[in-house]
Amino acid sequence: MILQPVPQFDSKSVPPSSPSGHAGATPIASAALRRVVEQTSKVILGKERQIRLALACLLSRGHLLIEDLPGVGKTTLAHVLARSLGLGFHRIQFTSDMLPADIIGVSIYDRESASFKFHPGPIFSQLVLADEVNRATPKTQSALLEAMEEHQVTAEGESRRLPEPFFVIATQNPSHQVGTFPLPESQLDRFQMRLELGYPDRAAERALLQGVDRRDLIASLEPCVTPAELLALQGAVRQVHVSPALVDYVQALVEYTRRSPDFVNGLSPRAALALVACSRAWATVEGRDRVIPEDVQAVLPGVAGHRLHPVVNGVRRTSSDIAVGLVEAVPIP
Amino acid sequence: MNPAPTLANLLVLGVGILLAAAPHVARLPWWVSALALGALGWRAWAAWRNERMPRRWLLYALVVFGIGAVFLSYRTLFGRDAGITMLVLFLALKLLETRTQRDVIIVTFLCYFLSLTNFFYSQTIPTGILMAATVLVLTAALVGFSGPTRPVARNFRTAGMLLAQGIPVMLILFLFFPRVPGPLWGMPSDAYSGMTGLSESMSPGDISALSQSDAIAFRVKFDGAPPPKKALYWRGPVFWEFDGRSWRPGSVPNPGDPQFDPLSPPVTYSVTVEPHNRPWLFALDLPGRVPPGAQLTADFQLHARRPVRTRLRYDMSSFLEYRTAGGSAEALAAARALPSGFNPKALALAGQWARGAGSDEEIVLRAVDFFRRAGFGYTLSPPPLGHDSVDDFIFGTKRGFCEHFSSAFAYLMRAAGIPARVVTGYQGGEINPVDGYITVRQADAHAWVEVWLAGRGWTRVDPTAAAVPLRIESGLAAAVPRGEPLPFLTRPELTWLRTLRFNWEALANYWNQWVLGYNPERQRGLFNRLGMPDTTWQTMAQMLFWAVGAVTVAFALWLLRKARPRDAAHAIWLTFCAKLARRGTARGAAEGPRNFADRAALAHPRAAARIRAIASLYIDLRYGPERDHGGVARLRALVRGFRA
Structure with missing residues (x-):
């Protein structure tokens, strides 16, 4: 079946599910996705699950936060995804002396035309890698986060739209490291998903050590999807069927976090929306046209981990521990 | 944690x-209330501003101080009042160390217990609400x-739901829990102080003090039409001995048996007496039967075996016309005894009557006539009387309450040589048009005289009725001059209030009769009506068990029905x-x-496939x-045929 083109993305109106009920992963689309996953897995070894999650996050039109120690491949992952998806790519290395203009761009006086000319900053790109986002000052962080939310930037009183699709993959070091400004909760909420990569396993690390230089490998990568295909895929994600029984499950999860004494706050409605959107995208990546509870469980750690704050209890619990506990605690209705 | x-x-x-x-505050020493309020305020402040709570040594000091102060106030740490004071005190102090969830839960449970203790004092509908x-x-x-x-x-x-779900179980427990006569546990000995009612002696001013009280003494329900109001003499304590000021029961030698010949058919009724911490039970003159557990004295008083400390209901019958049997010589002598050195003028007056009369009846009639004509006035605030109280009253103030009239009359009778005794009790009562019960209040307390007449036995003479006929015919409010203080609810001008009160009292009476008065007899009656006479407590316990079990199962089924999935495919999947x-x-x-x-x-x-x-x-x-x-049908067929 041929994909129905979905040219306009209006975040306010959810398109009705198609009457035939098979708007999900077409052979072409899933093949393209499979190629993306395969190609990325060749560079980032042993992390296929994280790659799929990252892809699902981007397909659900969300921004991604990768949090881990330096040197586990955060930047490489973002880079490879950009190449494989064929997106225009800019990398911004955040530092503590960075100003908002360094991201958005500046107007410079042009003598020939005798006027100010706007020189767009690195944010005007389809995929922006915001490296070590928690090393910048809150002012600079919020300039980036505003762009993420609005898909536009305002410079010298003029609003400029950002290209479509527009993704931000931000990486950050664990906030207990020196010289960081941790992102406040309200800004963490802007990220659809947060991933932790973790150390590679022994076999993957051995392959990495024996293999080719990663930079050469990235340079040789070819795009697997066109931007138009990517837009169509994003449209398809929104057509994935979500049955009432599944909404029951999502609500049960969300209500549990609000009732449970283990968390400071429960999940917000925005988090619930993100959970549904990511579950749809995950189902698409898995090649299904309907969301099943397993999809929700798969994306739950990434979506809920950075939004839930466990009541501190002596033992430090990681976000994936929390999510696993959450999945165990809530029966599927 | x-x-x-x-x-x-x-x-x-x-x-x-x-x-x-709150209901305890009026009974607590003021400093306990102040301390508790202070603790509550402190805790609220700490919670609001996130301030720290008092240090531990301060709490310990307060505990020691509190125990000491309670002991100083009550001279004991036990008993009802001291115990509740301690409970409030500790609750307040515990509040100041509520840091964790466990602490607040303890405080909540203490509060449940504290609210339960209200039942020691009051079991009315407002308390229940x-x-x-x-x-x-x-x-x-x-x-x-x-x-x-x-x-x-x-x-x-949620809390309302929980409590509502408890209601069926509560009803079952209330109706079927085997009742034992009397309370299940003993009340502390200080629980009965402060009850109003008639006392064991009568001095001028006693009854008029009582007449300011709206409190209910007892309620009566007649089987049939009640007798006229002026026949409603509810007999209480009888006094034989006079010391010049007070009347006391005295000890009557050789009192004889309480025998009389009825001259009219009996009236039957039931009485529900409020607790008054004295043994008397009240009945119309003269009681024709004795309630179980009570006895009839020689002077026709009904005595319960123990002081009446709970509301008590008994069936009675009385004969309004009667002729009592002959009294013994010793008893009649005791009823003529007078203290010497008092009231010379009254003695002289009585002597004058006795000399001029042919029979005892004539003397009595003369005396009644004297009371009718001498211009006596009825008042709830009589002027004080001196050493010769009867003289002062008859010839001086001439204003008094029923105890003055009866005391003076009995004195005059004895002075004239006629055996006389004072009877106290209640007169009249107010019929509630809503439920037909007659309510007798403390304000209806009354005193009258019985004289011994040969051939008629003890005969009731009510000097108050002779002097102030309105008191007996129309009640207290009509007899008292305008402008004198009256119990609030007996004032005639508040008609709408009275209607409201009648309805409220009928409701309260219903509560008393059927909720608080649900005793072994009532329970037996219920089982009889259910067709199970002679139910033992073992059977009741079994019924209780099964009924509670049935309610629990019903609830469980209801909950399960709610939990069962409505989706057919899901139900098959669960199978x-x-x-x-x-x-x-x-x-x-x-x-x-x-x-x-x-x-x-x-x-x-x-x-696998x-x-x-x-x-x-x-x-x-x-x-x-x-x-x-x-698809559902296919799924059902697949699952039905599935064998692993």
């Missing part, structure tokens, strides 16, 4: 504490502590899961259908976009 309680839930608990303690509200608030607080993020309004709804569970592969509650199918297929390789087919069909039906009823 649990989180610290939230501010909102602490506020709810605070309201609960106030409600539980207040306690229901208290329990609701406390339960809501308790719900809140276990779910700190829930909104308070929802906690109240399938149950089948696999019997084969040793149980689905976890949070295990999705695909994961479960994968696991089950590994565990049962021969059935069928398991996957069923799971896939179920996923289609439950999570897919199709709504296909043929």
Whole structure:
């Protein structure tokens, strides 16, 4: 079946599910996705699950936060995804002396035309890698986060739209490291998903050590999807069927976090929306046209981990521990 | 460890504490109330501003101080009043160390207990309503502590649901719990102080003090039309001995048997007497039967074996016309005894009557006539009397209350040589048009005289009726001159208030008769009406067990019905899961259908294909976009035919 083109993305109106009920992963689309996953897995070894999650996050039109120690491949992952998806790519290395203009761009006086000319900053790109986002000052962080939310930037009183699709993959070091400004909760909420990569396993690390230089490998990568295909895929994600029984499950999860004494706050409605959107995208990546509870469980750690704050209890619990506990605690209705 | 309680839930608990303690405040020493309020305020401040709570040594010091002060106030640490004071004190201090959830739960349970102690003092409908509200608030607080993020309004709804669900069990326990006569546990000895009622002696001013009280003495329900109001003499203590000022029961030698010849058919009625901490039971002159556990004295008083400390209901019959049997010589002598050196003028007057009369009847008639004509006035605030109280009253002030009239009359009779005794009790009563009960109040307390006449025996003479006929015919309010203080509710001008009161009292009486007065006899009556006469307490206990069990099962079924899935495909899926569970592969509650199918297929390789087919069909039906009823039928057939 041929994909129905979905040219306009209006975040306010959810398109009705198609009457035939098979708007999900077409052979072409899933093949393209499979190629993306395969190609990325060749560079980032042993992390296929994280790659799929990252892809699902981007397909659900969300921004991604990768949090881990330096040197586990955060930047490489973002880079490879950009190449494989064929997106225009800019990398911004955040530092503590960075100003908002360094991201958005500046107007410079042009003598020939005798006027100010706007020189767009690195944010005007389809995929922006915001490296070590928690090393910048809150002012600079919020300039980036505003762009993420609005898909536009305002410079010298003029609003400029950002290209479509527009993704931000931000990486950050664990906030207990020196010289960081941790992102406040309200800004963490802007990220659809947060991933932790973790150390590679022994076999993957051995392959990495024996293999080719990663930079050469990235340079040789070819795009697997066109931007138009990517837009169509994003449209398809929104057509994935979500049955009432599944909404029951999502609500049960969300209500549990609000009732449970283990968390400071429960999940917000925005988090619930993100959970549904990511579950749809995950189902698409898995090649299904309907969301099943397993999809929700798969994306739950990434979506809920950075939004839930466990009541501190002596033992430090990681976000994936929390999510696993959450999945165990809530029966599927 | 649990989180610290939230501010909102602490506020709810605070309201609960106030409600539980409020009825006690009037009875507590003022410093306890002040200390408790201070502690509550301190805790609220600490919760609001997140301030620290008092240090431990201060709390210890307060505890020691509190125990000492309670001991100084009551001279004991035990008993009802001291015990409750200690409870309030410790509750307040415990509040100041509520840091964790465990602490606030302890405080809540203490509050439940504290509100229960209100029943030591009052068991009226308003108390019941207040306690229901208290329990609701406390339960809501308790719900809140276990779910700190829930909104308070929802906690109240949950608490209301919980209490509502308890109602059937409460009714069953109330109706079928085997009743024992009397309370299940002994009340502390200080529990009965401060009850109003007639006393064991009569001095001028006693009854007029009582007549300011609206409190109910007893209620009466006649089988049939009640007798006229002026025949309603409710007999209480009888006094034989006079010391110049007070009348006392005295000791009557050789009193004889309480025998009389009835001259009219009996009237039958039932009496519900309020507790008054004295042994008397009240009946119309003269009582024709003795309630179980009581006895009739020679002067026709009904005495219970123990002081009346709970509301008591008994059936009575009385003969309004009678002729008593002959008194013994000793008793008649005791009824003529006079203290010497008092009231010379009255003695002279009585001597004058005795000399001029042919018979005792004539003397009595003369005396009554004297009371009628001498211009006596009725007042609730009589002027004080001197050493010769009877002389002062008859020839001086001439204003008095029934005890003055009866005391003077009995004195005059004895001075004239006629045996006389003073009878106290109640006169009249007010009929409630709503339920037909006659209410007799403390304000209806009365005193009259009985004289011994040969051939007629003890004969009632009411000098008050002779002097102030309105008192007997129309009640207290009519007899008292305008402008004198009256019990509020007997004032004639408040008609609408009286109507309201009649309705309220009928309700309260119903409560007393059927809720508080639900005793072994009433319970037996209920079982008789249910067709099970002669029910033993063992049978009752069994019925109780089965009835509570039935209610619990009914609730459980209701809850299960609510929990059963409405989705047909899901119901079939659960059957399938149950089948696999019997084969040793149980689905976890949070295990999705695909994961479960994968696991089950590994565990049962021969059935793998069928398991996957069923799971896939179920996923289609439950999570897919199709709504296909043929699919449900197919799933049902697959699951029915499934054997692992």
